[in-house]
Amino acid sequence: AQKITQTQPGMFVQEKEAVTLDCTYDTSDPSYGLFWYKQPSSGEMIFLIYQGSYDQQNATEGRYSLNFQKARKSANLVISASQLGDSAMYFCAMREGYYGGATNKLIFGTGTLLAVQP
Amino acid sequence: GAVVSQHPSRVICKSGTSVKIECRSLDFQATTMFWYRQFPKKSLMLMATSNEGSKATYEQGVEKDKFLINHASLTLSTLTVTSAHPEDSSFYICSAGGSTQYFGPGTRLTVL
Numbered sequence: 001a002q003k004i005t006q007t008q009p010g011m012f013v014q015e016k017e018a019v020t021l022d023c024t025y026d027t028s029d030p031s032y033g034l035f036w037y038k039q040p041s042s043g044e045m046i047f048l049i050y051q052g053s054y055d056q057q058n059a060t061e062g063r064y065s066l067n068f069q070k071a072r073k074s075a076n077l078v079i080s081a082s083q084l085g086d087s088a089m090y091f092c093a094m095r096e097g098y099y100g101g102a103t104n105k106l107i108f109g110t111g112t113l114l115a116v117q118p
Numbered sequence: 119g120a121v122v123s124q125h126p127s128r129v130i131c132k133s134g135t136s137v138k139i140e141c142r143s144l145d146f147q148a149t150t151m152f153w154y155r156q157f158p159k160k161s162l163m164l165m166a167t168s169n170e171g172s173k174a175t176y177e178q179g180v181e182k183d184k185f186l187i188n189h190a191s192l193t194l195s196t197l198t199v200t201s202a203h204p205e206d207s208s209f210y211i212c213s214a215g216g217s218t219q220y221f222g223p224g225t226r227l228t229v230l
């Protein structure tokens with residue numbers, strides 16, 4: 001069965017520094033997608049970055065990058081130059097199978113609460 | 119990214135009443151939408167897959183008679199919590215999209 005593990009319940013980081021949020025996953029399907037979402041206190045889920053299992057390069061989106069290590073089954077999120085507005089809950093999620101219809105459902109990790117300190 | 123809306127954003131109701139939550143895809147058509155539930159300081163748990171024009175698919179342990187889902191059009195799915203009780207109080211959030219799922223802003227339900 002698929003599983004997402006986030007072992008860091010909370011993290012502190014100084015403003016302008018980089019931070020890495022850990023995520024490991026388990027699946028027997030060779031085709032899958034990995035996602036990171038940000039959830040501020042307002043509750044909305046904001047899509048940050050996506051990595052497909054067949055993607056050769058690590059995904060990057062602005063200050064966000066995904067350190068994808070397939071053999072280790074890890075998909076860590078790296079936030080560079082942290083800002084105060086980055087303080088939020090961060091969820092790692094996985095879609096199992098090639099996308100389409102019901103396979104677009106996501107399984108979420110337990111989340112990491114990031115606090116950016118001035 | 120794609121825009122998904124939810125209404126209402128917050129609802130308070132009495133125990134025993136039913137509450138309907140709407141999820142709309144504003145700039146795209148969605149044959150499939152997903153409903154999640156989130157308890158305070160917890161992760162999102164998938165409740166059901168909403169399929170346009172057919173029955174919803176519920177995850178194990180989710181009562182289909184309790185959480186009625188209707189996906190009558192390509193842009194609208196509704197979740198009705200029937201005979202709500204305090205234990206149904208939670209944050210309900212829907213998603214839609216393709217390979218990347220976009221989430222609505224969520225609905226905070228409080229049952230008194």
